[in-house]
Amino acid sequence: MPDLEDLYREIILDHYRAPRNRGELPVPPAHRVEGFNPLCGDEVVLYLDIDDGTVRDVRIGGQGCSISQASTSMMSAAIKGRTVEEARKLVRAFDALMSIHESHLDGADGADGADGTDAPGAGSEPDALTDTRLGDLMALRGVVKFPVRIKCATLSWHTLRQGLDEAAAG
Amino acid sequence: MSAPAPAAGTASLDVERIRRDFPILAREVHGRRLVYLDSAASSQKPLPVIEAMERCHREYYANVHRGVYTIAEESTAAFEAARLTVARFVGSADAREIVCVRNATEAINLVAYSWARANLGPGDAVVVSEMEHHANVVPWQMLAEERGVELRWLPVTDDHRLDTAGLEHALDGARLLAVTAMSNVLGTINEIRPLADAAHAAGALILVDACQSAPHVPTDVTAWDADFVAFSAHKMLGPTGIGALWARAELLEAMPPFMGGGEMIRDVRLDGFTPNEVPWKFEAGTPAFVEAIGWAEAVRYLDTLGLTAVRAHEKALTAYTLEALEARFGTKLTVYGPRDVEARGSAISFLFEDIHAHDISQVLDQGAVCVRAGHHCAKPLMRRLGVPATSRASFYLYNDEADADALVDALAEAERFFAL
Structure with a gap:
């Protein structure tokens, strides 16, 4: 069975206890x-x-489980100061991370195991999903072993995508 | 087929023997004994129910009310006998008063679409309580929007009981009081007879959502003096896909059909149709008759044990659990609903410090402890309580003190894990 520690990594609990931004x-x-x-x-x-095409600042609010709140906090730290394009790439990379099949995750190389993602170029650009790009966010990869919790982790990212779209539309 | 352990004149149940009737309880999850504490969402099924449905499928399965051959007569007889068994379970001697529907939700919608739309309009009011399940809220909100009917709310007191102080005022000019007999979140038991008396005195009818109460406490529609009662099979050891609306026969006679189709007609011509008699008038299409047969077996199982004994067992187990939770966690754990087990059922909703209900539920699952987490389809009540979600452990006749101990131990694990 998947271990609870796979889901509740220390960095996730840290963001839950002390949310950033x-x-x-x-x-x-x-x-x-x-x-x-x-x-x-x-x-x-x-x-x-x-x-000017850059996420100058971000603040977060709301309430929910540790996964949704930690994911929101980690997202806010990841996008602050990034360009809108970089933020969009992060959304796509995170979506891909959340759709990696568990069997790939258990393998040695989880980076190019993306499937079922609509992220353009995700297959041809495995670098987009490496630890370097997602950094601390990779701590959330264990969530895919608990399928009912994936929506908790992706809620803030889908909200971000909606926010970026609305902001762009003026 | 094993017979359930008889009550044998005592108020206690032989839970060890009962548990052997439920195959799923022998299952292990994550290498641990399954601790099923989500019966308020749906109950597990005993062998007699599973076997009765299998026997129908194997030996006499044929559509009901259609064929004249032997097995069709057998299935029809079994279906109609099941209807009478269910009628008697709620204190009615008249099988015509049981309309088979999918579940309690559909039963309430049937009343909202048939009786209410035929009888209510602008200037009329429907009274519901703040502790209702969405099933007893949204159909009335839909009616209110469509027909300009006023929706009035009976509040919940600070000790989580129905606030009847303003009942008479709320019922003034109302046509229906729709209320639960037992809250699925708080466990609170509402005394139905005084509510029915108040409704009738105001010229209103009363609809009782008995979905949570029917599995746990005896139901007597006559003692209640109810007009409509909705309940589901799957929460009372029966299968999914079937429930019933009980209603006084003369009300059903006067109500227009709900859905159109086969079975619900007496005649169909080019220029129209004549509806069938009650209750078939409301049962368009092939009914869930195998499920009805399984449901009747569940009723027999409960009758053999005796709901009075079931209730006594659950009261003792609820008291044990409430005490164990308080002794172990003190003020870290907040229980919603009355503390007096006479005034509540066996669903225990709680908050554990600031740990979200979904995180609690996740950690409990590692201990094979199944509890419900969320808003329990009662968002108006959750807003009243000022919480977005709670965890809920709910007990039934097959649970024992070992299950309650497992809950406490698993919560201690969650406390350790999240140590805020």
Whole structure:
């Protein structure tokens, strides 16, 4: 059976206990976006300060389980200061990480094991999924061994994608 | 086929023997004894139920009310006998008062679509409580939106009971009171007879959601003086896919059909149709008759044990669990619902410090302890309680103190794991 430690890695629990970038930003200029998981009631609120194609600042709010809240915190740290394009690439890479089949995950090389992802170029660009790109976020890879929890981890990322789309649309 | 352990004039159940009737309880999960504490969501099935359905499939399966051949007569007779068994289980002698539906949700929707849409309109009101399952909320919200019916709410007190202080006022001009007999979150038992008396005094009818109560406490629609009662088989040892609406025969007679199709008609012509008699008028299409046969077997199983003995066992086990939780975790653990086991069923909802219910549930699963986590399809109540989600451990006749101990141990593990 999958070990609980695979799911609740120390860095995840650290982000859960002490979430980064918690708070709000004035709207406007910041863009506010909410995400919900109606099945479990988890909610994520993001404030994105996007200027000149760069995520200048980000604040997070909401409530939910450790996985959803830690994922949100880790995401906020990962995208702060990045360009919008880099943030979008991270969303795609994280989506791919969450769709890696468990059998690939158990193998020596999880990096090019992406399947079922709509991330453009994910197959031809295995580098997009390496530890170097996702960094601390790779700690969340164990979530795929607990399929019902994948939605907890992806909620903030899908909310981010929606926020970036809305901000771009003006 | 094994017979359930008889109550034998005592108030206690032979749980060890009962557990042998439930094959799934012999299963191990993660190498540990399965501790099933989610019966409020759905109960496990005893061998007599499994075998009765298998026997129908193997020996006399044929569509009901259609064929004149032997096995069709046998299946029809078994289906209609099952209807009478279920009627008697809720205190009715008239099988026509049991409409077979998919589940309690469909039973409530049947009342909302048939009785309410034929009788209610602008100026009318429906009263529901804040502790209702979505199944007894959303059909009335849909009716309110569609027909301009007013929806009124009975609040929940701070000690998690139904607040009946404003009952008379709420019922003034109301046509229906729709209320649960037992909260699926709080376990709170609502005394139905005084509510029915108040509703009738105001000229309203009463619909009782008995989905949570029927498996655990005796149901008597006559003593309740109820008008509509909804309940499901799968929470009371029966299969999924079947439940019932009990309603007074004269109400059913006056109600228009709900869904159209086969079985529910007496005649169909080019220029129209004549509906069938009650209850078949409301049973369009082939019914879940194999499931009905399994359900009747579940009723016999419960009758043999005696629901009074079942209730006594669950009260003792609930008291034991509440005490064990408090002794081990003190104020770190918040239990919702009455502490007095006379006023509550065996569903125990709780919060453990700041640990989210889904994380609790995940750690408990490692100990093979199955509990429900989330809003329990009762979001208005969760808002009233001021929590987004709770964990819920719910006990039934096959649970014992070892299950309660396993819950406490698994929670201690969660506490250690998340040590905030």
